[in-house]
Amino acid sequence: MSDMPQVETTAAPPMGLLAELTHRCPLQCPYCSNPVELERRSDELDTAGWQRVLREAAALGVLQVHLSGGEPAARPDLVELVETCAQEGLYSNLITAGVSITPERLAALDAAGLDHVQLSFQGADDVVTEHVSGMRGAFDKKCAFAGEVSARGLPLTLNVVLHRANIHQVDDFIELALRLGAERLELAHAQYYGWALRNRGALMPKRADVMTALRTVEAAKERLKGRLAIDSVVPDYYAHFPKPCMNGWGQQTINVTPSGLGLPCHAAQTIPGLEFWNVREHGLSDIWYHSPAFNAFRGTDFLPETCQSCDRLDIDHGGCRCQAMMMTGDARQMDPVCQHSPWHEDIQTLTLEEAGRDEPFAYRRFAKTARPA
Amino acid sequence: MSKTLDDNAVVRLPRGVRMREDAARGGWVLLAPERIFQLDAIAHAIMIHVDGERTTSQIVDVLVVDYDAERRQIRHDVLALFHALIDRNVLEVIS
Numbered sequence: 001m002s003d004m005p006q007v008e009t010t011a012a013p014p015m016g017l018l019a020e021l022t023h024r025c026p027l028q029c030p031y032c033s034n035p036v037e038l039e040r041r042s043d044e045l046d047t048a049g050w051q052r053v054l055r056e057a058a059a060l061g062v063l064q065v066h067l068s069g070g071e072p073a074a075r076p077d078l079v080e081l082v083e084t085c086a087q088e089g090l091y092s093n094l095i096t097a098g099v100s101i102t103p104e105r106l107a108a109l110d111a112a113g114l115d116h117v118q119l120s121f122q123g124a125d126d127v128v129t130e131h132v133s134g135m136r137g138a139f140d141k142k143c144a145f146a147g148e149v150s151a152r153g154l155p156l157t158l159n160v161v162l163h164r165a166n167i168h169q170v171d172d173f174i175e176l177a178l179r180l181g182a183e184r185l186e187l188a189h190a191q192y193y194g195w196a197l198r199n200r201g202a203l204m205p206k207r208a209d210v211m212t213a214l215r216t217v218e219a220a221k222e223r224l225k226g227r228l229a230i231d232s233v234v235p236d237y238y239a240h241f242p243k244p245c246m247n248g249w250g251q252q253t254i255n256v257t258p259s260g261l262g263l264p265c266h267a268a269q270t271i272p273g274l275e276f277w278n279v280r281e282h283g284l285s286d287i288w289y290h291s292p293a294f295n296a297f298r299g300t301d302f303l304p305e306t307c308q309s310c311d312r313l314d315i316d317h318g319g320c321r322c323q324a325m326m327m328t329g330d331a332r333q334m335d336p337v338c339q340h341s342p343w344h345e346d347i348q349t350l351t352l353e354e355a356g357r358d359e360p361f362a363y364r365r366f367a368k369t370a371r372p373a
Numbered sequence: 374m375s376k377t378l379d380d381n382a383v384v385r386l387p388r389g390v391r392m393r394e395d396a397a398r399g400g401w402v403l404l405a406p407e408r409i410f411q412l413d414a415i416a417h418a419i420m421i422h423v424d425g426e427r428t429t430s431q432i433v434d435v436l437v438v439d440y441d442a443e444r445r446q447i448r449h450d451v452l453a454l455f456h457a458l459i460d461r462n463v464l465e466v467i468s
Contacts (some may be wrong), residue, residue, distance in 0.1 A: 155388055
């Protein structure tokens with residue numbers, strides 16, 4: 001983008017790699033963070049391609065790899081990739097729906113050196129899980145998988161995205177985490193990008209329900225200290241200040257998409273004019289330090305004056321670039337959820353409208369126009 | 374559920390927590406589920422003796438010799454570190 005200063009800042013090396021191994025997934029969750037335009041199997045990096053990415057990540061300074069998707073287990077080479085992580089000293093975190101990994105495959109992942117499992121739950125019972133995931137029988141499969149993970153002594157985190165269709169189950173999710181032997185529970189309110197943005201009118205919870213959920217979570221955190229660690233991600237449309245998105249653009253994490261694009265975050269492709277580099281043509285280090293997309297919003301110099309003089313600048317770095325783009329048409333604006341943003345009132349109005357809608361889910365699927373991989 | 378931390382306690386890193394050198398940024402880190410803890414020089418000097426066999430008191434003894442320091446101070450540092458890590462679920466008392 002020609003009007004943006006392309007200053008090469010001296011960035012620190014990344015700590016984390018989000019490896020989106022595939023966009024294929026047996027679930028169809030309407031809040032999925034993947035882009036609406038999903039990448040197809042035929043475009044995915046091959047095993048050697050991902051192994052090279054993992055080795056380059058380790059050399060670059062990455063410490064933790066989040067094997068994600070889609071459903072990472074849809075890749076037949078998942079065990080090999082975990083092995084590569086272990087060989088490189090990378091901490092491997094498997095982010096899975098837990099509906100397709102057999103006990104034998106889990107044993108192989110364990111033997112390969114898998115460090116941690118993060119298992120998603122869409123509902124705290126069979127009915128809600130099927131409604132949200134679009135998959136019959138998913139709940140029982142997830143519970144069985146959680147049991148196998150715990151039985152192996154692998155540390156387990158349950159991950160729940162909260163929205164209008166399951167926000168009434170916060171207590172049940174906490175009970176479920178305790179029953180399944182999880183050490184951690186992540187309760188993250190939906191973030192409106194990708195499929196979640198398309199489904200915003202079906203997902204946005206009402207303010208009263210959000211407040212009840214927040215109180216429940218805070219009380220549970222205190223009550224369960226030492227038994228279950230609960231991490232919560234607040235619903236930023238209802239907040240006064242933005243989230244410290246990605247802890248800063250191009251500061252800590254690099255995403256690699258199934259086809260090999262290096263992104264500063266999931267949603268970065270929604271910002272027009274950014275040039276992303278692919279691991280097929282560039283080394284990971286080159287992408288991190290020199291690709292135009294990574295350098296576009298490093299630091300905070302591009303933010304408006306209100307941010308420059310704000311005492312929260314070092315806390316939230318002006319929030320999310322993608323949300324600024326989406327709501328204001330300018331990715332250099334402060335995140336519009338901020339109470340100091342001229343667009344803050346618009347967000348409040350929009351949130352109220354969306355929470356009042358009664359829309360059906362647009363389930364996450366590959367587009368019908370082209371033949372699915 | 375968890376045993377108490379005292380001079381006779383034996384601690385170890387639980388499954389899912391690993392210590393390694395962080396060459397890119399310098400220093401050592403504890404890698405844990407969804408989190409990374411950067412260890413300062415003192416924390417690292419203590420943690421290299423955590424092997425799931427030695428007691429807190431034995432670790433203190435080693436450090437007193439290695440650093441030629443006052444036992445009271447070392448014991449205080451070791452217990453403070455262990456308490457902090459146990460609170461964050463990245464260290465466990467096994468006996």
